[in-house]
Amino acid sequence: MSKIKLRSLLAISSSALLLAACSGEDASDSSSEDTSTEDTGGETSESTDFSVAMVTDEGGVDDRSFNQSAWEGIEQWGKDNNLDEGTGYAYYQSDDSSDFVPNFNQALADGYDIIYGIGYLLLDSVNQVADQNPDQHFGIVDDISDRDNVVSLTFKDHQAAFLAGVAAAETTETGKVGFIGGIKGQVIDRFQTGFEAGVAHADDSVEVDVQYAESFNDAGIGQQIAAGMFSNGADIIYHAAGAVGNGVFTEARNRMESNGDDQLWVIGVDRDQEEEGNYDGGNLTLTSTLKEVGNAVVESTTQAIDEGFPGGETIAYGLEKGGVELVRGNISDDVWSSVEEARESVINGDIEVPEFTYSE
Amino acid sequence: MLTTKQSRLSALLIPILSVLLGFIFGALLMLLFGYNPIDAYQAMLMGVFNSPYFIGEAIRQATVLTFTGLGFAIAFKAGFFNIGIAGQLLVGWVAAIWVALSFPDLPRIILLTISIGAAIVAGAVWAGIAGTLRAYFGTSEVIVTIMLNYTALHLTNYIIRSVLTTGNTTDMVSENASLSVGWLTTLTQGSRINMGLFIAIIVVFLYWLFMTQTTAGFEVRAVGLNPDASTYAGMSAKRNIILSMLISGGLAGLGGAIHGLGTFGNLFTQSGLPSLGFNGIAVALLGLGNPVGIFFSSILFGVLDVGAGFMPNRAGVPDEMADIVIAAIIFFVGANYVIRLVLDKMKSNKTAEKGGE
Numbered sequence: 085m086s087k088i089k090l091r092s093l094l095a096i097s098s099s100a101l102l103l104a105a106c107s108g109e110d111a112s113d114s115s116s117e118d119t120s121t122e123d124t125g126g127e128t129s130e131s132t133d134f135s136v137a138m139v140t141d142e143g144g145v146d147d148r149s150f151n152q153s154a155w156e157g158i159e160q161w162g163k164d165n166n167l168d169e170g171t172g173y174a175y176y177q178s179d180d181s182s183d184f185v186p187n188f189n190q191a192l193a194d195g196y197d198i199i200y201g202i203g204y205l206l207l208d209s210v211n212q213v214a215d216q217n218p219d220q221h222f223g224i225v226d227d228i229s230d231r232d233n234v235v236s237l238t239f240k241d242h243q244a245a246f247l248a249g250v251a252a253a254e255t256t257e258t259g260k261v262g263f264i265g266g267i268k269g270q271v272i273d274r275f276q277t278g279f280e281a282g283v284a285h286a287d288d289s290v291e292v293d294v295q296y297a298e299s300f301n302d303a304g305i306g307q308q309i310a311a312g313m314f315s316n317g318a319d320i321i322y323h324a325a326g327a328v329g330n331g332v333f334t335e336a337r338n339r340m341e342s343n344g345d346d347q348l349w350v351i352g353v354d355r356d357q358e359e360e361g362n363y364d365g366g367n368l369t370l371t372s373t374l375k376e377v378g379n380a381v382v383e384s385t386t387q388a389i390d391e392g393f394p395g396g397e398t399i400a401y402g403l404e405k406g407g408v409e410l411v412r413g414n415i416s417d418d419v420w421s422s423v424e425e426a427r428e429s430v431i432n433g434d435i436e437v438p439e440f441t442y443s444e
Numbered sequence: 445m446l447t448t449k450q451s452r453l454s455a456l457l458i459p460i461l462s463v464l465l466g467f468i469f470g471a472l473l474m475l476l477f478g479y480n481p482i483d484a485y486q487a488m489l490m491g492v493f494n495s496p497y498f499i500g501e502a503i504r505q506a507t508v509l510t511f512t513g514l515g516f517a518i519a520f521k522a523g524f525f526n527i528g529i530a531g532q533l534l535v536g537w538v539a540a541i542w543v544a545l546s547f548p549d550l551p552r553i554i555l556l557t558i559s560i561g562a563a564i565v566a567g568a569v570w571a572g573i574a575g576t577l578r579a580y581f582g583t584s585e586v587i588v589t590i591m592l593n594y595t596a597l598h599l600t601n602y603i604i605r606s607v608l609t610t611g612n613t614t615d616m617v618s619e620n621a622s623l624s625v626g627w628l629t630t631l632t633q634g635s636r637i638n639m640g641l642f643i644a645i646i647v648v649f650l651y652w653l654f655m656t657q658t659t660a661g662f663e664v665r666a667v668g669l670n671p672d673a674s675t676y677a678g679m680s681a682k683r684n685i686i687l688s689m690l691i692s693g694g695l696a697g698l699g700g701a702i703h704g705l706g707t708f709g710n711l712f713t714q715s716g717l718p719s720l721g722f723n724g725i726a727v728a729l730l731g732l733g734n735p736v737g738i739f740f741s742s743i744l745f746g747v748l749d750v751g752a753g754f755m756p757n758r759a760g761v762p763d764e765m766a767d768i769v770i771a772a773i774i775f776f777v778g779a780n781y782v783i784r785l786v787l788d789k790m791k792s793n794k795t796a797e798k799g800g801e
Contacts, residue, residue, distance in 0.1 A: 175756075176753065181714075186750060208708075
């Protein structure tokens with residue numbers, strides 16, 4: 085019985101290949117030829133034989149948030165240096181947390197010089213493969229690794245969230261704003277703390293309604309929480325919840341389209357989410373906090389090429405380095421000037437934005 | 445005799461045809477979008493089979509799928525759709541890690557036994573809730589297990605943050621709770637394959653023994669085939685409902701222990717339910733409830749899962765395409781009614797030609 089099955093399973097795979105071969109003749113020559121031009125890439129001065137790969141977290145490379153931002157940065161860097169995707173730069177997508185380590189090993193086998201793990205979820209996996217491969221260089225975004233062959237890239241998200249808080253507190257008509265977090269934890273706590281501090285700094289009578297979705301990808305929950313917040317009188321919601329935020333935008337759009345009298349706003353996160361806010365009567369994205377993961381990854385790669393790999397170091401990107409930012413978006417002139425003021429104070433140290441309320 | 449031989453043959457044909465159709469459908473779709481299916485499948489299979497590391501990873505994935513597949517299969521045999529495998533796996537994972545972290549210094553054999561035991565109990569209790577409600581109040585086990593999935597998810601995240609640690613990740617369990625086997629790890633160049641494989645093989649055998657050689661197993665099958673007739677024959681439907689759900693959840697919990705202790709060695713906040721739980725359903729359906737069949741379908745799914753990761757970078761086919769191939773196989777497994785219909789028609793034509801025997 086088992087022998088038969090084993091044999092037939094083998095037969096399945098081979099016959100599937102065969103069948104595919106029969107039907108796939110014409111397409112084969114176009115995509116199977118190896119377009120590696122790495123050796124001829126030395127024409128331009130910028131060119132390098134350095135190669136970079138990234139491993140995404142479960143959000144995937146098209147999460148409209150920081151995986152995508154990291155990839156856009158690497159892609160741009162690869163093109164600027166005349167590299168080919170697949171040999172000079174590549175991404176490895178994780179669909180499940182058990183994919184993290186195999187993805188790193190796949191990238192290792194493909195021979196990339198630096199392999200970045202995008203997101204704090206990958207810290208354990210990065211540490212594990214870093215220990216097993218002490219001569220290979222790795223990077224981790226959003227968390228700190230103590231290994232010598234890993235560079236840690238962190239972001240002062242609380243600074244950008246602080247500015248978002250200032251903008252929200254000065255824009256709100258109802259005196260109530262909302263914050264929707266993804267999964268509760270240190271990283272998102274930074275957003276919450278910064279946002280609350282910003283609101284309190286601008287106008288401490290404004291109430292902040294804080295809720296967590298316990299997810300980074302369930303837009304339905306985002307819509308539900310947003311509906312609750314808007315019904316309770318909040319008119320601005322800042323989300324730091326990845327794809328959950330798409331539900332927040334949906335709810336706001338629905339409400340604006342059915343009853344546009346009371347202006348509602350959403351504040352986007354990580355990338356400029358202006359286009360998510362388009363609705364029949366205009367745009368409801370007040371502003372977005374930016375997190376330049378792509379720039380950070382490229383910068384540390386450039387540093388590795390020019391000065392050697394910054395292994396074991398933690399590089400923190402804040403407002404002063406342009407690592408985090410608040411876009412102008414639909415912020416009014418008055419409010420924008422107070423945001424500018426707050427930005428100056430944060431950069432020159434007059435305002436110390438608290439980072440954690442989180443109890444460790 | 446003839447009929448059993450034929451039904452056994454078609455029982456083997458249906459899953460094979462489903463997989464084949466799944467691959468062909470995937471290939472056609474790839475052609476339609478201008479990708480090369482040969483390259484894609486080659487990348488997938490070569491990626492796994494050319495490297496001992498990825499063979500090990502595929503088997504590791506298959507190991508957990510075997511448990512979730514068997515767990516789903518036994519409830520299915522008894523006539524229930526246990527969609528809560530994912531949640532039961534998760535509570536098993538939590539229980540195993542919790543026990544392992546609480547007694548890090550116990551001897552390995554004892555620590556592993558109680559960790560895995562706790563996981564089985566946790567999974568069984570989780571599924572038992574749905575089983576009991578079903579047995580005594582007739583509530584739909586589908587709805588209850590779906591709801592318990594989310595309860596498990598949020599409870600897990602709460603326990604991680606408030607009981608086991610304050611962050612998002614627990615400490616690693618001690619060496620004494622590790623499932624890794626030195627020579628297996630070396631053989632597969634450091635993959636996370638572990639002794640779960642041997643436990644899986646033993647459990648496959650025990651499952652077969654229980655279902656075919658014991659009275660309890662017979663009763664479970666009988667209740668699944670016809671609850672009224674079995675009640676009339678003096679079997680307790682209530683008892684069998686609860687029993688099959690307990691075993692189902694226990695197997696899922698065992699899978700959680702193997703996944704937690706073997707794959708990760710710790711526990712971290714989850715953003716969603718583990719996909720292994722849902723893939724276990726597909727594995728069980730593809731294996732048509734036969735334990736050996738389930739074992740081999742989980743190996744197939746393990747290879748597909750791990751091999752899919754090679755498609756984007758080695759063949760330029762986006763990983764979404766790999767997901768579609770997997771989904772197509774699951775679809776044809778689900779639609780095996782159609783395959784069965786065609787096979788039956790062919791068979792009845794043949795019998796008609798022979799003019800009856």
